[in-house]
Amino acid sequence: MAGKTLYDKLWEMHEVKRRDDGSSLIYIDRHILHEVTSPQAFEGLRLAGRKPWRIDANIATPDHNVPTTKKERDGGIAAIADNVSRIQVQTLDDNCDEYGILQFKMNDVRQGIVHVIGPEQGATLPGMTVVCGDSHTSTHGAFAALAHGIGTSEVEHVLATQCLVAKKMKNMQVRVEGKVPAGVTAKDIVLAIIGKIGTAGGNGHALEFAGSAIRELSMEGRMTLCNMSIEAGARVGMVAVDQKTIDYVEGRPYAPKGADWDAAVAAWQDLVSDADAHFDTIVEMRAEDIIPQVSWGTSPEMVLPVDANVPDPEKESDPTKRDSITRALKYMGLTANQAITDIKVDRVFIGSCTNSRIEDLRAAAAVAKGRKVASNVIQALVVPGSGLVKKQAEEEGLDKIFLEAGFEWREPGCSMCLAMNPDKLGSGEHCASTSNRNFEGRQGNGGRTHLVSPAMAAAAAVKGHFVDVRELMNEGA
Amino acid sequence: MKAFTQHQGLVAPLDRANVDTDQIIPKQFLKSIKRTGFGPNLFDEWRYLDEGQPDQDNSQRPINTDFVLNQPRYQGASVLLAQENFGCGSSREHAPWALEEYGFRTIIAPSFADIFYNNSFKNGLLPIELTADEVNELFAQAEAVEGYQLTVDLAAQTVTRPDGVQYSFEVDAFRKHCLLNGLDDIGLTLQDAELIREFEVGYKKANPWLFGAL
Numbered sequence: 001m002a003g004k005t006l007y008d009k010l011w012e013m014h015e016v017k018r019r020d021d022g023s024s025l026i027y028i029d030r031h032i033l034h035e036v037t038s039p040q041a042f043e044g045l046r047l048a049g050r051k052p053w054r055i056d057a058n059i060a061t062p063d064h065n066v067p068t069t070k071k072e073r074d075g076g077i078a079a080i081a082d083n084v085s086r087i088q089v090q091t092l093d094d095n096c097d098e099y100g101i102l103q104f105k106m107n108d109v110r111q112g113i114v115h116v117i118g119p120e121q122g123a124t125l126p127g128m129t130v131v132c133g134d135s136h137t138s139t140h141g142a143f144a145a146l147a148h149g150i151g152t153s154e155v156e157h158v159l160a161t162q163c164l165v166a167k168k169m170k171n172m173q174v175r176v177e178g179k180v181p182a183g184v185t186a187k188d189i190v191l192a193i194i195g196k197i198g199t200a201g202g203n204g205h206a207l208e209f210a211g212s213a214i215r216e217l218s219m220e221g222r223m224t225l226c227n228m229s230i231e232a233g234a235r236v237g238m239v240a241v242d243q244k245t246i247d248y249v250e251g252r253p254y255a256p257k258g259a260d261w262d263a264a265v266a267a268w269q270d271l272v273s274d275a276d277a278h279f280d281t282i283v284e285m286r287a288e289d290i291i292p293q294v295s296w297g298t299s300p301e302m303v304l305p306v307d308a309n310v311p312d313p314e315k316e317s318d319p320t321k322r323d324s325i326t327r328a329l330k331y332m333g334l335t336a337n338q339a340i341t342d343i344k345v346d347r348v349f350i351g352s353c354t355n356s357r358i359e360d361l362r363a364a365a366a367v368a369k370g371r372k373v374a375s376n377v378i379q380a381l382v383v384p385g386s387g388l389v390k391k392q393a394e395e396e397g398l399d400k401i402f403l404e405a406g407f408e409w410r411e412p413g414c415s416m417c418l419a420m421n422p423d424k425l426g427s428g429e430h431c432a433s434t435s436n437r438n439f440e441g442r443q444g445n446g447g448r449t450h451l452v453s454p455a456m457a458a459a460a461a462v463k464g465h466f467v468d469v470r471e472l473m474n475e476g477a
Numbered sequence: 478m479k480a481f482t483q484h485q486g487l488v489a490p491l492d493r494a495n496v497d498t499d500q501i502i503p504k505q506f507l508k509s510i511k512r513t514g515f516g517p518n519l520f521d522e523w524r525y526l527d528e529g530q531p532d533q534d535n536s537q538r539p540i541n542t543d544f545v546l547n548q549p550r551y552q553g554a555s556v557l558l559a560q561e562n563f564g565c566g567s568s569r570e571h572a573p574w575a576l577e578e579y580g581f582r583t584i585i586a587p588s589f590a591d592i593f594y595n596n597s598f599k600n601g602l603l604p605i606e607l608t609a610d611e612v613n614e615l616f617a618q619a620e621a622v623e624g625y626q627l628t629v630d631l632a633a634q635t636v637t638r639p640d641g642v643q644y645s646f647e648v649d650a651f652r653k654h655c656l657l658n659g660l661d662d663i664g665l666t667l668q669d670a671e672l673i674r675e676f677e678v679g680y681k682k683a684n685p686w687l688f689g690a691l
Contacts, residue, residue: 016672016673016676017676021649021650022650023649025666025669025673027676027680036508037569037570040511040570048661048663050663054677056688056689056690056691057691065508082508087510088509088510102691123690123691125686125687133568135592148592150568150595151568151570151592152512153570153596153600154595154596156663157666160663160666160667161663162677163666163673165666167649167651199495200495200565200588200590203562203588203590203591230592233562233590233591235591235592254690254691256690260685260686261686263686299495320494320560321494323493324493324494418499420507427528437499437566439499440499441500441522445522446528
């Protein structure tokens, strides 16, 4: 009999019951809540006269529509100018207070983007099932956790029962072997994977990233990778446990201590796919072939190496794809065959659950250092992923580097990734963004998003157009 | 939840692949703490020519007459015909809420994104996967014939064309059962509360570090 994949193991550990109809009850270890997708779930709970099953499995923080300017933040919730946003943030507070759920409130230094604070606090641990009403919950799979986004009905279901009804998915492995060239990051790897398998490529699959190039990545790089598995259609993305995983978790505020720690570490050693495990789908890529990536269109699969030209719909034979290319070029204000490096940027956004951790900020600062934001760039935002990331960056002097270069240094939150707060693109504006989605209007009505790594975003900010960041690295500051 | 058994309705063809949930309901409308009120803002950026805001009187806004749902022949549509990977992107359940409130009871496409597919069943909205060829035939017919209607039978798992041609589709037994009966799946899960408690005891013994840390 074939061995088990990491996903098979995680599934079996958490399967409470297999029903006759093929669905299963899966036990949930960690439930992360934020202000946007939870209010209706708490309301549903109340209307049905139900109570949360296990309070200590839940952790909450507001992130999606908190303001990121210091002035608006300093006034607390009452000072949030947008009336509807204020009510939503207040409602999370009220719900967490009512049920005694641990929340890092808006101006707590531990507040931040849900997918940054979980790992940062040790609230995300290897072997856990982690869910949150947010599709980028796949991020936590970097810890060999079974983590995925859920809808609001399921948020209510988890609150009420500590379980989800699920059906086992297929196993997919994306194997990246070799060594990426200098200046190529986890973001470039995952964009290249999405470009290859497409935005529906992982539908119905739990995706495990493997291979020497993946093992080489830091935990933060692995989080970036797993974060965007959903953009390849896979709601679950995972990386097996190794020493890096354990070293990252050790000593975090909510990580196990003492004898518990030793027992946990021993148990986590098994969180790898067996050598003879069966995968339904395997995709192989060479790391050496990946160079910095830039998305040009309105779906994350519309992505190319920075030295490429945007596609020509005339050369596409499939009519649906041809229409998609034509529509995307029109929306993005680009002409067929235009060089990616000829695309000028109006705004730059460095942040989001994909790329707002300390290593991301260091990589961007290394490019920004001693340079200035180009005159055609209206705004360049740096939004740390949490209060603690912000504090760490300030201790390292990264804030000063950004400010001297002409970037704005903001308070933590989701910000311009989805523009629910005041940070957004104007219509027609091109943005070099370290976020995860380049959908029409995602960063503001009519806005044009180009997904890139933090270093590539900083490079675009100082040059005013897309450029291979490796050229800047070679010329030095 | 509203039960879904059989439905016959007017078909609206939305001929785009990878329609994402940001398109279905843009982010500015997610600030609501209610489950209702999203219908008028379904496909907001495609339906209207201006930028929509929450709590706005949508009847006063300029309409994009090119958009399929704004065409007179598709008024009252309750069957949405779509292309591959419908509902990709964000997990927002506001997307099925908006579609359902607008009046759609079922969506037919070659494929759906996983989270959207799952969310739809929780809201009385039936996502139906047919083959790409079958969907393309339906697109051709729906565009050619004004007033084109389809009949969906969940119990029989069939989609029937006006000319009598029938397609069958797959659906999980559990989801089908819940949707046919309009069942609250939290209530169903809680029937196993004892089993969950038992599991928890053994699980906590094996993994004590997963309990009580927060």
